[in-house]
Amino acid sequence: MFTAFISAITPVFLIAALGFFLARKTDYLEHPGLAMLSSQIALPALVFTSVTQMKVPVTEMGYLMGVTALCLAVGATLIAIFCKLLNTSPRFYLSTLVNPNTGNLGIPLVFALLGPEALASAVIISTTVTLSHWTLGTTAMSGQYNWRSLVTNMPLLALLSGAIVVSMDLTIPVPISRALDSISGIAIPIMVMLLGLSLARLKIGGARQVGIIAGLSIYRPLSGFLIAWLVVSLITIDTTAALSLLIQMSMPVAVMSYVLTVRYGGPVDRIAALTITSIPVSLVILVLIFNFQSALL
Structure with missing residues (x-):
């Protein structure tokens, strides 16, 4: 099982390593439009095609978004309580320790470990987390809420468009469907290479208090996993969606939190x-999830 796990995730980290190398040695990934292409074009296309091709019912879509939101809400409550007890401001730690890296890393890993059939669940969960970044994250860090971030959120608009297509049983013309497939195909490689770029750019030489950093590094993935495991243990949820949620909630601190x-x-x-x-x-x-999934669910 461990060999299968390594075989599944190796391509993801090879692409990330390529992004890291390109960032160090070239300027191929430096154009700011590349990140916009990924987040505003390729990822929305991936969200739309995954939802429409898998024909995820609107009720199931809303249910999974609600389950994901519940996990995030529990995580946010715990952070708020801990910060209160420690007399520390939660401003920059609330979103950082609650919202995992479901985009650059979570979706590719779900795809690698669970296959294409889990992609729809992965993008629904990731879209929910993205919304949390632009609501919980921006509100906590800035001290004010900007509703326009929801109206202009392309992954959310793609998800809603896909829900309309599925609910109305509409047929997408073949040329458009093929075009969206082609565009969505570049989403995962670009996201993973941009993860490598982000890691290459990060400056951590001035980071202090190693013990605190180590503790928070353990807390983010471990708390996400435990909260998700508790939630899926208490509710009824499809096995594939449950595994996708466990994987996504176990992801590290998001690069978006750094941004x-x-x-x-x-x-x-x-x-x-x-x-x-x-x-x-x-x-x-x-x-652990990959090797003990039957015992977890």
Whole structure:
């Protein structure tokens, strides 16, 4: 089983390593439009095609989004309580320790470990987490809420469009369907290479308080896994969706949290360190999920 696990995730990390190498040695990934292409074009196409091709019922879609939101809400409540007890502001840690890296890393790993049939669940979960970044994350870090971030959120719009197509049993013309398939096909490779780019750019030399960083690195993936496991143990949910949720919630600190921390003037070095140091913990948890999935569900 461990060999199968390594075989499944190796392509993901090879592509990330390629992104890291390209970022160090070339300027191929430097154009700001590449990130926009991934988040505003390729990922929405992937969301739309996954939902429509798998024909996920709207009720199941909403249910999975609700389950994901429940996991995030429990995580946010725990962080708020811990920060209160420690007399520490949750401003930059609420979203960072609650919202996992479901985009650059979560979707590719779900696809690698569970196959194409889990892709729809993965993108629904990831879209929900993205919404959390642009609601919980931006509100906590900035101190104010911007509703326009929802109206202009392309993955959410793609998800809603896919839900309309499925609910109305509409048929997408073949040329359009093939075009969307081709566009969505570049989403995962670009996201993973951009993860490598982000890791290559991060500056962690000034990070201090190693013990705190180590503790938070363990907390983010482990708490996400335990919360998701508790939730799927208490509710009725499809096995594939449950495994996808366990994997996604066990992901490390999101690069998006680092980006938002930079934007709002937070502890950049510490959050940058967490995006890297939490990855090994996630990998250990993934091995456990992959090898003991029948015992978990």
